[in-house]
Amino acid sequence: MTVSTTSPPPARSNTRITGHWWLRAGRWSLLINRRAVALNLVLLLVLAAVSLASLALGSLSIPLPEVIRALRGEGSPVTALVVTELRLPRLLAGWVTGAAFALAGVVMQTLARNRLATPGIIGIDNAATAFAVASVVGTGVSLAPPAMALTGAACATALAFGLAGATGTRGYRFIISGVAIGAVSGAITQVMLSAVPLDAANAAYPWTVGSLNARSPDALRLLAVGLGIGYLLALGLRRPMAILQLPEPVSTALGTRTGQVRLAGLALSVLLTGLAVAVAGPVGLVALIAPELARLASHPGRLPLTASALLGALLMTVSDLAGRLLLSPLEIPVGIITALAGSPYLLWLLLRQSPDINR
């Protein structure tokens, strides 16, 4: 049914979708946000620059041309060892964990319509850590850390969800239940660490603070695959999730299956967080900060999925680099850097007057 027969539509076309490229071919059409493309390109460039710095700098500083040569399989054996064997895997781990945490964060914040509702805040990180530590300190459970971390993440979410009752992921009950679960999980981790011999406790230590030092290649590979799938899934959910920012009755009236979208998004968030914790431990503040920065730089109402992931990777890489350089030769775990840098931000977020935050 056409609406307007009396007032003809304005002759100007393409004026109402300012800020987009509108690509059409036959029945296919794409709407591409220009600001998002520009932002993502800038982020990619910065990430590339920081990554090169991360490969070059450290206890042994290597000039950039040497780094490039080492990456191409040339150069001296020493630089090749440092760049490709030591620093590159660590850099890649930073990328994928940062991107996974951030993507999980932006999805959960959107579903909960609350910027505090990230996996870290609602205890998923801590629960995943507790489970991963349990498998490392040898409590008789023989699953690998990634499987354990995933199990922990899923258990925490199910618990928070159950305790929140009918309100689901909306509102403060979900967050408060999650905070409690996170606190209990943290305590359990500490109990396990103090009850086992020092060696086992040392082996589990990186997980408790968040570090890129103890990553296992298997866990990293698993996370890379999970991140790829999760990113595609998130892109598929982008529009329904954007509509969930409107009031619930409007989302339903627009044909969105709100329950299904929430469940899919929640599962995605849990999966990414669990896999990322298995690699790097709880570095959950990235999930809070990266999406917020991405939203600041994006068009209002858009879900900056790609920008969040890129910013997550960037923050993780920068933090890890800072942790390696600041007290060199001592190394500060990346989780401590993100906590130091992220906590003031969290305070600012809590103290800032914003109509959106109390919903």
Added chain:
Amino acid sequence: MTDATMTDTTTAPLSARHLTLAHGEHTIIHELDTALPAGQVTAIVGPNGCGKSTLLNGLARIHKPRGGAVLLNGADIHALPAREVARRLALLPQETHAPEGLTVADLVRFGRHPHQRWLQQWSEADQRALEQALAAADVADLADRPLDTLSGGQRQRAWIAMSIAQETPLLLLDEPTSALDLGHQIEVFELIRSLAGQGKTIAMVVHDLASACRYADHLIAMREGRILRAGAPAEVVTTELIEALYGVTCDLMHDPASGSPVLINLRRVAR
């Protein structure tokens, strides 16, 4: 009571059959039968807590029935695919909030969601519908303004524009003028009338009986989850009905310009 079921539920665009709606233990709507006359404006009126918003949400499939059914062109609305329903029925709820900074055009674009696919993100038809909706709701000049910078009346027109962009034959509105001053109220009601003039079937919950009489073709008067009377305002609205609905007595006049009933000399009934 016979007026309420007069329209055949199988031919009406939207109807309820033995519809029971409940919040938890509490039954709000009891086995209600009604139908919206095609191409007309229906106003649902009644005292606070009579279940008029619940009924509207039930008709818009936001509220799942405890018993009975809502029929969209004769088919159970909960058995139809969500997108399919969204292409035929639009809802403007009472509570409307949007993310900070969202512009009018952004909001209205959401209205096209049920018509879009993954690789059909913005068709010529979408663009046409967007421009027509902006023009029809008279918000074309505000298209790039963030919603939070608009006045209440402008914002409400933007939300109505979103519903128009959905291009549905049915439009349900929950108290579309509740937070607006008199001028903006009339603006919104006249917009609703013009949409009905273009063939839409419209139902709205209206708090103010006088406005309901003035702007609706069909009135559904509710009390305690049941329909007391339904029909054309001039026939349905009597001093007895008003006393039954609101517990006030009054005299009735007819507006010389429009012929719609006007209440005067209202007094509370001592009970």
